[in-house]
Each structure stands twice: as structure tokens, then as C-alpha cells.
Amino acid sequence: MANTTILALQGLSCGHCTGSVKKALDARPDVESAVV
Numbered sequence: 001m002a003n004t005t006i007l008a009l010q011g012l013s014c015g016h017c018t019g020s021v022k023k024a025l026d027a028r029p030d031v032e033s034a035v036v
Contacts, residue, residue, distance in 0.1 A: 002032075012036070 012018050018036045025034035 009021065012021065022034050022036040025031050025036070
């Protein structure tokens with residue numbers, strides 16, 4: 001069963017910040033894909 005979760009994050013104004021969030025989400029075994 002697939003679930004979609006949308007997170008509203010503020011203050012991610014640079015590529016490094018968004019990359020850090022994506023990397024953290026991708027590292028989780030329960031996350032199939034992440035788009036930041």
C-alpha cells in the first residue's frame with residue numbers, strides 16, 4: 001500500500017539546504033522516492 005506525504009518546509013533557499021533534506025529522506029528505508 002502506497003502513501004504520499006507532503007511536507008511544507010520553509011527557509012530552504014539554497015541548493016545545499018534542499019540537497020541535505022533530499023539526502024536525509026533518501027537514506028530512510030521507508031522512503032521510496034523524495035522530491036525537494
